[in-house]
Amino acid sequence: MEEIQSQSENYRSSSSSASSPASRVPSSNFFYLRKQGALRQPISFEDSPDWEDNTDVEVRVEEGGGDSINTATTPVSPSLSKLNSGSMPSPPLPEGAVVARKIAGATIVWKDLTVTIKGKRKYSDRVVKSSNGYALPGTMTVIMGPGKSGKSTLLRALAGRLDDSAKTYGEVFVNGAKSSLQYGSYGFVERKNTLIGSLTVREFLYYSALLQLPGFFYQKKSVVEDAIHAMSLGDYANKLIGGHCYMKGLPSGERRRVSIARELVMRPQALFIDEPLYHLDSVSALLMMVTLKKLASTGCTLIFTIYQSSTEVFGLYDRICLLSNGNTLFFGETLACLQHFSNAGFPCPIMQSPSDHFLRAINTDFDRIITMCKTWQDDNGDFSNVNMDTAVAIRTLEETYRSSADAAAVETMIHRLTEREGPSLKSKGKASSATRIAVLTWRSLLIMSREWKYYWLRLILCMLLALCVGTAFSGLGHSLSSVGTRVAAIFVFVSFASLLSIVGVPAQLKEVKVYACEDSNQHSGGIVFLMGQILASFPFLFLISISSSLVFYFLVGLRNDFSFMMYFVLNFFMCLLVNEGLVLVVATILQDIFWSISTLIFIHVVMMLSAGYFRIRSALPGPVWMYPVSYVAFHTYSIQGLLENEYDGTSFAVGQVRTITGYQALHNVYDVSPDVNSKWRNLLILSLMALGYRVLVFLLLHFCVKKNSYLFRFVCCRLRMNE
Numbered sequence: 001m002e003e004i005q006s007q008s009e010n011y012r013s014s015s016s017s018a019s020s021p022a023s024r025v026p027s028s029n030f031f032y033l034r035k036q037g038a039l040r041q042p043i044s045f046e047d048s049p050d051w052e053d054n055t056d057v058e059v060r061v062e063e064g065g066g067d068s069i070n071t072a073t074t075p076v077s078p079s080l081s082k083l084n085s086g087s088m089p090s091p092p093l094p095e096g097a098v099v100a101r102k103i104a105g106a107t108i109v110w111k112d113l114t115v116t117i118k119g120k121r122k123y124s125d126r127v128v129k130s131s132n133g134y135a136l137p138g139t140m141t142v143i144m145g146p147g148k149s150g151k152s153t154l155l156r157a158l159a160g161r162l163d164d165s166a167k168t169y170g171e172v173f174v175n176g177a178k179s180s181l182q183y184g185s186y187g188f189v190e191r192k193n194t195l196i197g198s199l200t201v202r203e204f205l206y207y208s209a210l211l212q213l214p215g216f217f218y219q220k221k222s223v224v225e226d227a228i229h230a231m232s233l234g235d236y237a238n239k240l241i242g243g244h245c246y247m248k249g250l251p252s253g254e255r256r257r258v259s260i261a262r263e264l265v266m267r268p269q270a271l272f273i274d275e276p277l278y279h280l281d282s283v284s285a286l287l288m289m290v291t292l293k294k295l296a297s298t299g300c301t302l303i304f305t306i307y308q309s310s311t312e313v314f315g316l317y318d319r320i321c322l323l324s325n326g327n328t329l330f331f332g333e334t335l336a337c338l339q340h341f342s343n344a345g346f347p348c349p350i351m352q353s354p355s356d357h358f359l360r361a362i363n364t365d366f367d368r369i370i371t372m373c374k375t376w377q378d379d380n381g382d383f384s385n386v387n388m389d390t391a392v393a394i395r396t397l398e399e400t401y402r403s404s405a406d407a408a409a410v411e412t413m414i415h416r417l418t419e420r421e422g423p424s425l426k427s428k429g430k431a432s433s434a435t436r437i438a439v440l441t442w443r444s445l446l447i448m449s450r451e452w453k454y455y456w457l458r459l460i461l462c463m464l465l466a467l468c469v470g471t472a473f474s475g476l477g478h479s480l481s482s483v484g485t486r487v488a489a490i491f492v493f494v495s496f497a498s499l500l501s502i503v504g505v506p507a508q509l510k511e512v513k514v515y516a517c518e519d520s521n522q523h524s525g526g527i528v529f530l531m532g533q534i535l536a537s538f539p540f541l542f543l544i545s546i547s548s549s550l551v552f553y554f555l556v557g558l559r560n561d562f563s564f565m566m567y568f569v570l571n572f573f574m575c576l577l578v579n580e581g582l583v584l585v586v587a588t589i590l591q592d593i594f595w596s597i598s599t600l601i602f603i604h605v606v607m608m609l610s611a612g613y614f615r616i617r618s619a620l621p622g623p624v625w626m627y628p629v630s631y632v633a634f635h636t637y638s639i640q641g642l643l644e645n646e647y648d649g650t651s652f653a654v655g656q657v658r659t660i661t662g663y664q665a666l667h668n669v670y671d672v673s674p675d676v677n678s679k680w681r682n683l684l685i686l687s688l689m690a691l692g693y694r695v696l697v698f699l700l701l702h703f704c705v706k707k708n709s710y711l712f713r714f715v716c717c718r719l720r721m722n723e
């Protein structure tokens with residue numbers, strides 16, 4: 001807490017303006033007065049960076065075990081020492097201090113940046129309109145505005161992460177050059193945390209480092225520890241992210257910091273965060289911002305979006321880009337923004353949070369509330385400090401900014417930052433695909449073994465089902481009259497066990513979400529994910545199939561031969577593998593637990609109906625039920641194979657002299673083939689189906705999740721509505 005206090009003390013002295021110095025701010029605004037004797041140098045346009053060819057990276061001194069990221073091999077980037085020194089005062093050198101290298105941040109400049117989004121029909125498809133601004137190493141630049149003002153879109157445009165439906169016009173410069181950010185040089189943290197609850201913070205970051213970075217396993221430990229320290233997660237490092245029955249999971253603030261730490265293992269020069277304070281209380285928000293401020297002080301360029309923040313948190317920002325409906329209402333230092341509002345006729349009242357004031361002035365949603373409360377307001381005095389229609393206020397602020405010295409100063413700064421190219425940010429090495437498959441397999445194995453709802457619950461349910469079906473159909477004997485009942489037993493066991501596999505949907509869905517997040521940051525790939533997933537699932541599926549098959553097999557009294565029994569186990573294993581693929585396909589498309597489960601139950605019921613038990617397959621109506629449903633239903637091949645395995649080479653006595661083959665005994669009850677190799681053909685079809693579903697999942701991941709297709713957006717849209 002001491003640390004937080006000392007950092008929050010600093011914020012009061014942390015902002016000064018290039019064009020609107022603190023002297024212009026009313027002295028009554030006590031939050032924004034510079035502390036006497038503060039070490040911070042005011043930033044001015046004379047401080048614009050000079051790119052140096054010097055290969056040394058500035059060093060910073062940290063007390064033992066300090067929370068900085070050591071960047072011993074970080075390549076040089078522009079020396080912006082003067083600007084860097086502007087964000088936080090460096091502490092004096094304590095004795096025995098550990099020398100840590102600073103990260104060479106990236107200078108990001110955007111000029112006349114416009115983003116249009118296809119399909120966004122309301123009013124205009126221009127989501128960001130001619131935005132100008134810059135972010136410097138060692139500083140925190142915040143994109144602020146009401147909901148749907150284009151904050152996330154601008155952030156994505158700067159990071160080069162817009163999806164295909166968006167078009168960007170204008171220029172983005174990285175270190176003075178018109179180029180995009182390369183792999184490893186930047187990190188992007190999405191608004192929603194996608195973490196793995198069954199791993200500890202340290203494990204989660206370690207596996208993430210293994211997926212992201214090339215090199216030996218032991219080398220990743222130090223980057224993970226650095227990321228843990230940088231995000232002040234030391235106390236939580238060995239805690240399970242999702243908790244367990246006797247322990248609650250990580251609080252939301254710590255979860256958010258873990259999401260950020262994941263991006264830090266790459267030691268990025270720039271970090272983009274969409275809403276770091278999303279759903280955080282005021283204490284967690286302040287702790288988050290102080291931690292980010294500390295991270296920025298190591299040299300990293302931080303850009304993030306914020307909807308609203310407390311006064312204390314607001315004071316920590318270096319620069320603010322205020323958006324409303326895609327228009328830039330202000331870009332510059334935080335103090336200057338207050339001055340800008342004052343100049344436009346909307347001074348921030350004393351004791352009111354600047355961010356609340358800004359949003360109050362430019363958020364059109366307030367108009368509705370004011371109208372709604374008109375009568376009450378008349379009786380209780382005016383609770384609005386902006387006595388103007390919001391649309392007019394926005395126009396006034398926009399025009400005031402356009403003609404202000406702040407806008408001119410930003411243009412001058414942009415010109416200076418882009419007139420010479422600095423060192424380009426090189427792409428960092430990636431872990432090889434083989435390493436990634438091995439890491440994902442191991443990680444999935446760990447998750448599957450720890451999350452009891454993944455496979456353990458299914459194992460218990462399948463065992464119980466085998467016991468129930470086995471006892472219900474026990475003592476059948478091997479007479480001709482038992483054929484129909486035996487077919488029923490096999491059908492019930494296979495169909496119901498496959499149906500029970502649906503309990504794995506939530507876990508599968510989580511895996512898909514983690515994949516989507518990792519893939520968007522290029523930490524994973526479709527094939528890598530599928531290989532890891534399928535390899536890790538093998539031992540669990542085999543365990544389920546062998547244990548439940550054996551119970552069922554012996555209780556019902558199927559053929560007493562090892563090879564026939566092993567075929568039964570193998571067939572049931574393949575059946576579970578196909579079903580796993582089907583579950584993955586549905587979960588990938590629908591991305592929602594309720595809809596995935598409902599759809600899967602419906603698919604299973606339809607497949608059971610067409611599997612040839614309720615009505616023999618050859619008698620099913622041709623269109624739909626026969627073609628294609630009965631051919632697509634994996635139940636058909638599995639049950640057919642199992643029955644052929646059970647009755648192949650058998651014969652039944654009919655009367656005194658006549659005998660019939662197993663095939664003849666069966667073919668009136670279930671559609672089987674007289675061919676002796678048919679059971680193996682059915683097994684092959686099942687394995688091809690398992691493969692086919694994986695290929696389908698790969699295509700869906702590639703074209704729907706990754707490319708953010710219309711289908712995927714439609715589904716996401718519907719889910720957002722559900723939320």
Ligand SMILES: Nc1ncnc2c1ncn2[C@@H]1O[C@H](COP(=O)(O)OP(=O)(O)OP(=O)(O)O)[C@@H](O)[C@H]1O
Pocket residue numbers: 117118119120127145146147148149150151152153154163165305307
């Ligand atoms: N992929 C997309 N397809 C269609 N419209 C989009 C897409 N992305 C953003 N938009 C639209 O662009 C506008 C700005 O969205 P954006 O997410 O950038 O705003 P925001 O300021 O971050 O808002 P919020 O904080 O509410 O998410 C919104 O009207 C949104 O509906």
